[in-house]
Each structure stands twice: as structure tokens, then as C-alpha cells.
Amino acid sequence: MSIRETGGRVVAMPSRRLALERAPDEVLCRVFLDGEEAAFEVLVTRHRALVFSLVRRYTTRPEDAADLTQAAFLRALEASRRVFARFTPVGPAPFRAWLVRIALNLAKNHARHGQRWRPVLVEAANDEVAEAPGESAQDGLERAERAREVREAVLTLPRRQREVLTLRVDAGLAFKDIAETLGITENNAKVQFHHAVKRLKARVGEPEEMR
Template structure:
């Protein structure tokens, strides 16, 4: 059994989808383990509390599991299985609904990720404080981005998706995804640098 698990962990997503469809329950567990941090990073942008992000992550995988057999059966005959993009779309929809229902997009007390408070190796306390402050300002400015720019930025930075996958996930063109990302980055650079210039 450990050897089979190891083989599954090395398999690409498409092979895991096939294995799950063929009755290999462990294959879906491997998909969850592989993509858990990606989903958490995406939904974290929409929730001010880590507990909410954890709940949204779990809900995304439960929803994916419920639909998996039907969806995988449709994918397999057609060729490559877009599991990651499909999962991201589920997570993003849940997160947006959560944000809308609880009004999470208001710029209020955004907590730092757990690792932001830790000092980097060789970093002085002053440098660590400056880095934490910079990260806090970036997070606050992300909350103020227009919705489409915020979505594209989140999928590109937190999700690590290619623009083609972002376009497919959001139902826009690849060129539009690139433009929205460029505008978001440009706006963030200007807004985060602005307070420093005024000091």
C-alpha cells in the first residue's frame, strides 16, 4: 500500500482523476494534499480570518468531491483534464459568495499571514518590521483593487495560474487577463510607494 500511495503522489493530476474514476479513492486524497495550500491561498484573500479560509478550503474540496465522478467522466474521453483550473473556479466562486455574504471586502483589520511576522534569515528587527509593514500595506491595497483586477492578481500570484488558465476560470480572454494583471500591479506599486514618498 505505501508503494501504491507513493506512485499516486508522483502521478500527474490527469492520472489521479482517471485512477479516482476507476475506484482508487486514495487518488482524490492525493489531489487534496497536492492542492490544499493553493486553495487556501486563494480563499484567504476573501476572508479576514484564517478560520474562515480553512472552512472555505474544506468546502471547496467537498464540492469538488461531490461533482468529481460526473465531471471526470466527461473529461477523460476528451483528453487533458483541467483539474486545477476547475478546482480554482470552485474555490473562487465559494470565496466570492462568502465575501459578498459577509461583506469581507471592506478594508478592515487584515491579519498578516503567519509567516509574515517571522524574521528572514540574517534580517535585523528593523528590517523585519519594515517588511511586515510593507506586506500589510500591500494586503490592504489589494482589497481596494477593482474586482476583476483583484481576481486576476489572486489567481496569478496566489494560485500561480497561467494567464490562459486565468482567462478560462474567469470567462475572459487571455489578453484581458494580462491587461488586468498589469493594471493591478501598476496600481499596487503606485499606491504602496505613495505613503513613503510623502514622508
């Protein structure tokens, strides 16, 4: 089973789901434009964890992050046909960067509208931290508490530092892409990241994901 182009159109062949799951984002965007609704479902599955981890930095509760994640994909779906049509047929589609911008804007709006850090019970924090193989209950609680402390510290960062940190650590973007997303210079993105990491180290030590 494969996805191939016929007469300039991308066509999903038999057993299309497996082929879609293996296809790069640019192919999925083009297939979706050709009427293959399942292509967008694959994009959601592929990038859901990324969006959740990004917006989680701006929320106090995992359920808020889940709501923002759903909102980001709904907004992307609403604009998809108009935006996908602008993607160049040559080279990778900037779907991931576009989706990150949507998620970041929603997260910033959420934080801006009076959403402040509130203490979270360790038990509640532990619900969203997957138990590691062979990990004791005590170790799991300590790891969850550590994750809560890091999230709290991130929420205290200046806005620009938090944005750069989130895009770098959670979205995995290069500094060049971060600069383009935020409308700043690449050097400024690097400086903001450096200051963000320095602040976090002073507050909670070096977060594991930045080692």
C-alpha cells in the first residue's frame, strides 16, 4: 500500500491508514486537501503530545492543558484548507511550525486572562506523570513533585523567556525557527533561552529535560 501522485493529485491507495501514518506532514496536508479526512486525524495523533507539552507550561492543571490542546487542533482544522493551500508543493510543509504558533497563542491568552499558579496536590500532579518501569511509589511521588516545581518556576519567568524556553524545550525548534515564530532575532532567542535556563537553575536546579 502506498500514497502516490496521479495527474498532479496525491491519491491514497488501499490500506491507506498505514500509508498515511508513514507519510510526512507535507503529503498529509496535500492528501487532506484532496478530500482524505483521515490525513488530518494522523496529523493530530502525530503532534498531540507536542502541543500538550507546549501548552502545559502555561497552565496550572493538566485538564486545562488538555482543553487547550483540543482547542488548538480545532482552530487548526477550521483554517486548514485555507492555510494548506498556501503551502508550497516543493519541500516540507511548515505544518508543525504553524501548529506551534496556534498553540502558543492560545496558551498565552490563557495565561494572560488571570490564570495564576495555584498549588497542585502531589497526587494530582502524579496523575499526569507516567510511572517508570520498576519505580517505587515514593520515587513516583518525588518525580511528580519535581515536575510540579519546574512548572511553577517556568510560570514565573518573564513572558519572552517562557516563550523561547517552551519553543526550544517542548517544541524542539531551532533558534532560527523560534526567532521567526516570535518575530525576534536569532541572537535574541539564544539570549532569552540562556537567561531562562539561568533563572530556572537558580530556582529549582537544572531541569532534567535541559541536561
